[in-house]
Amino acid sequence: MHTLTFDERIKYPDDKQGINLEVNILKDAINPISAIVKLDTGSTFCIFQRVYADLIDIEVEKGEKEIIRSAKGNFTAYGHEITIRFSNLEWEAIVYFAQDESFPVSVLGRNGFLNKIDIAVIDYEQLLYLKSHA
């Protein structure tokens, strides 16, 4: 028997497109942007569409280049440290911005999201439970 306790409970939208979570992203404490991003527990990284980099004043190609493998093939992305704010928590994380302007989705993956917080998902009720490691 194991028991987990959480500080916050978040109701996410009933959406067949996935578990969509609301986050704020920002760089150097200026120009924050709100976005809805998919939770993707199978993704190694947090990936954002390129336009979000432009909106928080990040020059994509100045980041750490990474070739990322997907079921559909490889794509290029660049890593940058940004601040992610989710619910009542915030932290710094390396996330990747897709090089291709037409890259279609943004996802919250393991590094930078799942390895920063504790979460539990009850998908049939669209509920996400959350607490920080601290």
Place this chain on the structure above:
Amino acid sequence: MMRLQKNRKFYANNTVTKFARFRMNEDIDKRARVNLSYGNSFVNKIEEDEIKWIVSSEELNTVKKFVVDKSIQIPKSFISFVSEITVGIAEGILTHCKENEISAEEFLNGIIEKKKKKVPNIENPSEVRKVAEKLDLNKSLEWLKENRQNHLGKWIILDGNNFIGSGEDPRPFVEKARKDGVKVPFVNFIEVDSESFTGGWL
């Protein structure tokens, strides 16, 4: 009156006064008010024997402008967003300055220098912090639920449930929203419902 004299003596001996000029105004309900010129000219108010730092909105804007103009990265123990510099944050800055016997200007310039040297400015970069204000985009989500079908395949920009614009490029709308004073624009691409998503990248 005794208390007032005590406060006066306290301020005369306080290190803050090295940077400050102040004058007492005794007519406010037995309380003393001190106008304090300190670095960027902050206002300090005394209630009872405690010090309460209060930053006027005008002076707050000076700090904000300074921070934005210089692209300063404020330590996360003080601030989440520049747009959310509050009395509490300013209080944190001032207390830090007071404890270290430096002016607010010196402190802020020090942050700039750290950034130039690319020294990590955040005390615990991996730390997850609690923020005072919980992120709540319910208004934006409600708007999306009602209106998403009209904007399929486009970027939409909202301020809460206020529609700002939609199109193939969100950048001009966001730029305009910020100029109009929107602090945190909501930006989202409206996917076509008929296509499902599968992730799981390596």
